[in-house]
Amino acid sequence: MRFFEFESRRILAREGIPLSEHGFATTPEEARRIAGEIAGPVVIKSQVLTGGRMKAGGVRFADTPQEAGAHARDILALEINGHMPRGVLVDARAAIKQEYYAGVIYDGVRKLPTFVFSDMGGIDIEEVAAAHPDHIGRGHFSTILPHMDFRAKDVVAAVGVTGSELNRLTPILARLGQLFVKYDMTLAEINPLAQLEDGTFVAVDAHMDMENEGRPRQHELLAELGVGGEETREAREPTEFEIKGEEIDAADHRGVAGNVTEFEGNLGLVIGAGGGSLTLFDAVQALGGKPANYCEIGGNPSVSKACNLTKLVLSKPGVDKIAVMMSIVSNTRVDIVARGVIKACVELGHDPAEKIAIFRIPGAWEDEGFKLLERYGVEYCDRSVSMHEAARRAVEKVASADGRSAADEPRLEGRTSGEVEEV
Amino acid sequence: MAAMFIDVEVDESIHADAEMAKKLEQVCPVDIYAERDGRVAILDENLDECVLCELCINAAPTGSVRVRKLYDGTALGD
């Protein structure tokens, strides 16, 4: 989950990293008051969880509190990449001598946290890395040995920093490393980390990402920041459909119906689990199908969980049919999922044989599951039919149903739809 | 809505057996049985969750509990 800049700054302050004088405002009046307290030129920054706010006009400069208030009014009403700002940050604009970059990330190959440091701050670090590799210092640090500040020093020194700058920058980078692991971050960066004319350093902008897996044990910090458990802070806000998906998952601890994500298509997907869902979604798209949703069912769900998820997918406007597909299951049971999806169709007044384009879940309890499917006339297949082939059958069925209704359209005149014969 | 896939039948002989009701309540992993006023109660809303584990059948005297699979007409415990 991503933090707003004002939150990231609070985390830095909590860990003793110096910041430029600033305040967070949700109204123009507050912004004006903060600018008055700073008593100097300020910059007003939109607080949104998306990049490109500078370009979008979400960052403006003001010399007087009145100006600050006016800018704040504009920025608070400005939508950036579909995000409305949470507020604005009013930040003192001090004369900057030089800008640095300080960051910490994980290196999945070395499996250790890594310091990243540059004396070319204020721009995208990827660009610096590509164009000026000699201006980037990197170094891993241990997760089990404490007292590793010298690692931070090495990284700062690697770009040629020495003298009092080195001694002032080392503790800042070291602290960033400590808070990174302490708060289960996957990214913690200060960019720019500015050296002011008087030689001191302050963080001018900061960006942090906390791992979702760490959230349960970071209650204290999150409560302090006022971040509620319901805030997903994903790359885009969840839709109503997605929120319902999460509710279905949360309502029943048996099994998982995860990552329910909405798309604009006509083929509903009841698919699982992690890898199987990715594979199947790709297959449907590669074959020209239009998925209405993505989801991951697994972990041996109950009949009711499978049923409720299927109902959600079936109720999505524009969904003609659903495909129920998984890679071979060993924990999840074929018969239980079959019951869930059939029940959903029947309870919504549909014929399962009509609504379920294909059922391809081989594995545990498949014989029992196949019996059920046969009883309701649902087309199913076992492991000898590949996931791709199953997806193809589903896509074709939806396409031919589409084609048929299109072709039938003129002939519907003067007849009730119940009289339309199959062609 | 009523169960579509599973039905459970409990013989007269154990219907009013409080001890047995408790036992069934304990063994069934999906809460299909409950002990109510000393009798065996069947919770209809959970019937379709039956995992066919036969624990109820093994816990009761032979032939006194049957789990019917409505989708193929067979039953466990016959």
Next chain:
Amino acid sequence: MSILIDQNTTFIVQGITGREAVNLTRECLDYGSRIIGGVTPGRKGREVHGVPVYDSVAQLVESVGMVPDGSVVTVPPTFTRDAVFEAIEAGVKLVVIVTERIPRYDVAQMVELASLRGARIIGPNCLGVIRPGVAKMGGIGGPAKDAAKAYQPGPVGVMSRSGGMTTEISSTLTAAGLGVSTAISIGGDAIIGSTYAELMPLFEADDQTEAIVIYSEPGGRMEAELARWVRENKSRLPVVAFMAGRFMDEMPGMSFGHAGTIVEGKADTAAEKIARLHEAGIAVAEEIAEIPGLVAERIGKVMA
């Protein structure tokens, strides 16, 4: 030669009294694996399918009179780090971590301790390791009779970031008459104990293995690392890859599938990974069903 496990490998299950662990224990025993004990603090004296339960690994070692070769860890995320430390400090050299949703910091710590002590971690968020017809360590393949359906001995080593897809791919190889030497569910997290490249030397040294199949996803640099390894070491083993989650390239910052499956930068995308793999001469299958053919072609076998 064998990879990670053979018929003599002894292991324990930490968290053995949990619901999933009980199943896993049954499955492994049925498959012929040697489980010499289990650990759940406070449950000393119990048995799970005949396997004695202890309060600690040290107690188990003392009582059994030997240090087990491996441990399967299935304790809740909050307790996993301590359980893994406990196993490693007791001298266990192979730790399979089944638990999901462990914070990355904890994983990094476990992996770091393991490398200091010369131990190996598989996972977390994995289903373990199987040598078809010999032994399995973890829930991989499910109950013994299901595992037998999907996994028959053969010349192909399988490594997969998805537990379920390990079985799907192995089943496809088995059905095609090729079969599997060893299959390893390496785990779906951003940091895992053993990556493709780190496991390659084991397959390289295994006589039974003639080719490798990997299942991979967007996120991380593991595939690039494998591509580099294959090039630099002039591997004798042809590698065939399958890349799922191609649709995610259009959806940066969104997480699907596994914890480690997220596009955070250009190098994380499926397209980029496929390019890296191709550069190293690794074939990338468009669908699972193509895999046996691509493998057979490369090892000069005629398909069944």
